[in-house]
Amino acid sequence: MSTILVLAEHTDSTPASNVAELLAAASQLGEPSAVVVTSSDAAALASALGSLGAATVQVATVPDGGALVTPLVAALAAAVAAGDVAAVLVGTSLDSREAAARLAVRVGGAYLSDAVGVGSSGDGITVTQQAFGGAFTVTSGAGRGIPIISMRPHSVEGSAPAGAGTVSALDISGDTAPTSRVTARHEKTEASTRPDLQAAEVVVSGGRGLGSQEKFVLVEELADAFGAAVGASRAAVDAGYVPQSYQVGQTGVTVSPNLYIAVGISGAIQHKAGMQTAKTIVAINKDGDAPIFDVADFGIVGDLFTVVPQLIEAVKARKG
Amino acid sequence: MKIAVLVKEVPDTWGDRRLDPSTKRVDRSSDVVVDEVDEKAVEIALQLQAANAGSTVTVVTMGPKRALDSLRKGLAMGADSAIHLVDDGLAGSDAVQTSAALAAALAPRGFDLVIAGNESTDGRTAAVPAMLAERLGVAQLTALRTLHVSGSTVSGERVTDDGYVDVETSLPAVVSVNEQIAEARYPSFKGIMGAKKKPVEVLGLGDLGLAAGDTGAANSWSVVHDVTARPARTGGTIVTDDGTAATQLADYLAAAKLI
Numbered sequence: 097m098s099t100i101l102v103l104a105e106h107t108d109s110t111p112a113s114n115v116a117e118l119l120a121a122a123s124q125l126g127e128p129s130a131v132v133v134t135s136s137d138a139a140a141l142a143s144a145l146g147s148l149g150a151a152t153v154q155v156a157t158v159p160d161g162g163a164l165v166t167p168l169v170a171a172l173a174a175a176v177a178a179g180d181v182a183a184v185l186v187g188t189s190l191d192s193r194e195a196a197a198r199l200a201v202r203v204g205g206a207y208l209s210d211a212v213g214v215g216s217s218g219d220g221i222t223v224t225q226q227a228f229g230g231a232f233t234v235t236s237g238a239g240r241g242i243p244i245i246s247m248r249p250h251s252v253e254g255s256a257p258a259g260a261g262t263v264s265a266l267d268i269s270g271d272t273a274p275t276s277r278v279t280a281r282h283e284k285t286e287a288s289t290r291p292d293l294q295a296a297e298v299v300v301s302g303g304r305g306l307g308s309q310e311k312f313v314l315v316e317e318l319a320d321a322f323g324a325a326v327g328a329s330r331a332a333v334d335a336g337y338v339p340q341s342y343q344v345g346q347t348g349v350t351v352s353p354n355l356y357i358a359v360g361i362s363g364a365i366q367h368k369a370g371m372q373t374a375k376t377i378v379a380i381n382k383d384g385d386a387p388i389f390d391v392a393d394f395g396i397v398g399d400l401f402t403v404v405p406q407l408i409e410a411v412k413a414r415k416g
Numbered sequence: 417m418k419i420a421v422l423v424k425e426v427p428d429t430w431g432d433r434r435l436d437p438s439t440k441r442v443d444r445s446s447d448v449v450v451d452e453v454d455e456k457a458v459e460i461a462l463q464l465q466a467a468n469a470g471s472t473v474t475v476v477t478m479g480p481k482r483a484l485d486s487l488r489k490g491l492a493m494g495a496d497s498a499i500h501l502v503d504d505g506l507a508g509s510d511a512v513q514t515s516a517a518l519a520a521a522l523a524p525r526g527f528d529l530v531i532a533g534n535e536s537t538d539g540r541t542a543a544v545p546a547m548l549a550e551r552l553g554v555a556q557l558t559a560l561r562t563l564h565v566s567g568s569t570v571s572g573e574r575v576t577d578d579g580y581v582d583v584e585t586s587l588p589a590v591v592s593v594n595e596q597i598a599e600a601r602y603p604s605f606k607g608i609m610g611a612k613k614k615p616v617e618v619l620g621l622g623d624l625g626l627a628a629g630d631t632g633a634a635n636s637w638s639v640v641h642d643v644t645a646r647p648a649r650t651g652g653t654i655v656t657d658d659g660t661a662a663t664q665l666a667d668y669l670a671a672a673k674l675i
Contacts, residue, residue, distance in 0.1 A: 164556070164557075164574075164583055165546065165556065169550070189576070189577055190558070190559055190574075190575075190576055190577070191576075193542060193543070193546075194542075194543070194546035194556070194558060196543075197511065197541075197542075197543035197544075197546040197547050197550075198546050198547060198549070198550040200511075200512050200543075200547070200637065201512060201515060201516075201547045201550045201551055202550060204637075205512075205637060206510070206512070206636075206637035206638035206639070207510075207511055207512060207541070207543055207547075207637070207638065208638055209540075209541045209542070209543060210540065210541075219641055222641060227435055227643075228433050228434070228435070228538075230646055231433070231434070231645065231646055232434070232435045232643055232644065232645055232646065233643075233644045233646065234435070234440075234640055234642070234643050234644075235640070235641045235642040235643075236638055236639060236640045236641060237638070237639055237641060238637060238638060238639065239635075239636055239637060239638065239639035240635070240636075240637045241637055243638075273550070273553070274553065274554055274555040274585070274586075275555055275556075275585065276555045276556065276557045276583050276584060276585030276589070277583065277584055277585065278574075278581045278582065278583055279571075279582045279583065279584055280581065280582040281579070281581050281582075282573075282579045282580050282581065282582070283578050283579045298674070322675075340595070340596060346429040346537055347429060347452065347537060347595065354674065355669070355674045364430065365429070365430060365431065365432060365433075366429050366430055369429070369433075372646075372649070373646070376669075376672060376674060377649075377652075378665065378669075384654070384656070389652075389654055390649070391649045392652045392654065393649075393652035393653070394652055394653050394654075394655075394665055394668050394669075395652060395653070395654040395655070396654075396655055396656075396657055396661040396662070396665060397654065397655070397656045397657065398656065398657025398661055399657065402657065403657055403661055403662050404662075406662030406663070407662040407665060407666065409662075410662055410663055410665075410666035411666060411669075411675055414666060414670055414675050415675060
């Protein structure tokens with residue numbers, strides 16, 4: 097059976113949250129082999145990866161974690177050279193995507209980005225992608241070389257049976273690619289209790305209709321009533337109500353939650369491109385002609401400053 | 417310092433954008449604009465030029481004839497010259513092929529710094545800058561929200577999922593910048609008029625030394641099998657608030673098990 101490589105990002109001995117589903121996808125296509133780059137002992141990490149489905153764990157050791165992206169490329173390239181590899185799966189972190197992109201150049205492969213599904217058919221291994229914020233669904237694969245696939249989180253159902261997690265070493269000491277160095281790390285300090293925007297089950301977003309940064313708090317209160325992530329339209333970001341990281345839309349984050357609530361958002365194409373694949377869309381806006389109502393499953397034409405506080409109370413009452 | 421800035425013509429994100437099911441490619445017949453983040457890349461290049469005497473800025477694009485408009489925009493902002501990769505044989509290139517063509521144009525011209533937007537708003541692959549660094553054999557410094565050059569050291573803040581990291585490397589390098597890098601200047605009338613006289617180098621497959629058997633849609637590494645438009649959402653329930661709308665919505669959400 098061909099090997100499916102999975103680039104397993106990790107913090108110390110703990111695999112990143114997306115690794116289980118990458119291994120699950122790999123197990124549907126061939127024999128999963130995890131590739132890790134680490135500066136410390138990998139025994140505990142390998143054991144964890146084995147229990148998540150890795151038949152083998154290929155370990156490249158680096159002196160420290162300071163080199164950006166290039167060690168990941170070197171490790172994956174060494175693993176491709178070492179075995180009968182049918183595909184490479186990575187996550188959607190910046191480092192993973194860039195490692196995959198460079199690997200496609202180095203070993204000769206097709207880079208298939210941002211897959212929301214993977215499978216095999218008469219065309220070989222194929223992926224499903226979404227274009228223009230889900231307005232189009234695209235099926236693609238490798239015309240030449242091996243498919244090198246970055247997969248969005250929450251794209252794979254189920255889990256892989258536990259694997260042996262047999263460890264082998266990858267030698268990347270010959271890697272001479274010029275690199276850049278990380279000189280300091282600044283992790284997010286605000287310990288947000290809200291879920292991550294891209295992965296949240298429920299997203300509550302606010303737009304220009306909120307009118308000010310102070311009044312945007314109403315959106316946050318509604319989000320907290322649902323246990324939701326907070327998003328915003330570009331207009332709200334441009335007006336300075338919230339940071340750019342909140343932006344949902346073509347030039348921001350694309351979300352696909354079970355429930356999306358748009359508050360005071362008119363629904364320009366720019367915004368709809370980032371949220372129209374949500375399962376259920378709710379819109380609250382005072383302008384009944386706003387285009388957001390064209391995609392809403394439930395819309396309220398009304399004053400958000402009246403409706404939203406009532407909705408918060410109603411949600412709290414039902415949640416007990 | 418020789419600076420190259422990569423710019424791309426994309427469908428306007430404020431317009432209706434589509435894939436053409438017959439060609440399986442982006443329909444570029446609608447309004448096209450220079451990708452916004454690329455204008456910001458030009459801006460930071462011009463700022464670096466102003467701070468480093470003797471520097472030049474060249475805007476580079478690969479695209480059909482009319483993509484010359486995108487180059488003119490960069491020239492009108494203040495870039496010195498432009499390179500246009502244009503050839504029917506390049507049409508339908510994927511990211512791997514695009515990076516090969518760009519590398520073929522850039523490598524012999526010896527740029528110290530190549531600046532790109534971090535991600536186009538049409539393909540959103542965000543792969544070409546990293547691929548280009550791989551092909552040129554230089555360091556990559558990508559997804560930057562700040563960019564500084566001091567002597568031969570280039571540094572900046574790289575935005576990640578968890579926050580940001582300070583990164584640095586030595587020139588030559590390929591960097592990509594995000595929308596926070598700078599606000600793009602508007603071209604002046606003088607700039608617009610002057611842009612028409614600035615040199616634009618036009619390169620085809622032969623000039624690039626690329627084999628026809630490696631380029632274009634017929635030889636791409638990634639292949640699109642199928643394109644399907646998402647069905648339009650059917651009309652939902654729209655109510656005008658009479659004081660009970662919030663309760664109606666809560667009932668609706670509860671019935672759908674969303675509360």
